[in-house]
Amino acid sequence: MKTIRIGTRDSELALWQANTVKSKIESLGYKAELVPVKSTGDIILDKPLYELGITGIFTKTLDVAMLAGKADIAVHSMKDVPTLLPKGIVKAAVLKRAPSEDILVHKGNTAFFEGNGTIATGSLRRKAQWLHKYPQHQVEDLRGNVNTRLQKLEDNSWDGAIFAKAGLERIELTPENHTVLDWMIPAPAQGAMLVVAMENDTYTKNILAKLNDEDTDICTHVERDFLRTLEGGCTAPIGALATIENNVINFKGGLFSLDGKQKLIVENSIAKESFSNFGNICATNVLNNGGSELMKKIREVLKPKSTNE
Ligand SMILES: NCc1[nH]cc(CCC(=O)O)c1CC(=O)O
Incomplete structure (x- = not known):
């Protein structure tokens, strides 16, 4: 039986997501293995994402690995995937969505909500919505994978930092001090996982089709x-x-x-x-x-x- 090779970045969240898909494939009675690939999105940490001038920074290295024949599929946080997929790579499954909300991780003292707070995020969407609701606050840039960002929050004097609830829950790192931002509109497809395959790989596509969640597929499409x-x-x-x-x-x-x-x-x-x-x-x-x-x-x-x- 052919082993389905899953290209994955080596962050804890990426590995969790890839392993989840590996288990699901194995539960269906097929074989799968992980192929680690390093992503530029994880390496360049000193610049805001929107200044890097690259679309799909988290996904590009995995696209390249797939197009080079080194991996059969890749598992992505769907919100990180550009709306147009590279030629030859197609959506094979959208997994059932985890919580879609953003959360603010803070340090226990929430007095800053009412006064001059400083919160950290690298996302233009989070920054704009935060400043709309808290115009008296400062927003600082924050980059890196989830673990890095949690560490940076601890090391800095910021009052809080914003994360996707799903990302923290997946790696079981949701700090006790947090507020769910139910008023904030999440990123398109936040909390959903996308599995991509090669367009001509019918064997793999037929297996992955069984993992697709129709409602999540429709919602993320919209x-x-x-x-x-x-x-x-x-x-x-x-x-x-x-x-x-x-x-x-x-x-x-x-x-x-x-x-x-x-x-x-x-x-x-x-x-x-x-x-x-x-x-x-x-x-x-x-x-x-x-x-x-x-x-x-x-x-x-x-x-x-x-x-x-
Ligand atoms: N921007 C990076 C990223 N991409 C996916 C997730 C978490 C999982 C998800 O939103 O689906 C995160 C972390 C975060 O935004 O805090």
């Missing part, structure tokens, strides 16, 4: 369509979350100015079977209600840089 239509190749502070209840998709998306002062929100629902163009409809709604002007301003500042989160 969120990523919203992102793709809105940003048009540039990275802006954009959040999106779709959920399904009683066969209805409920969607909330937001575009923010970099300083968080401006906020354009769309909330919309549609029957589940009409999901295919829904993200684009929601994005067009934002673009027609001030979003085009705001995106133009954001592009002038960020251009020619672009990356995900």
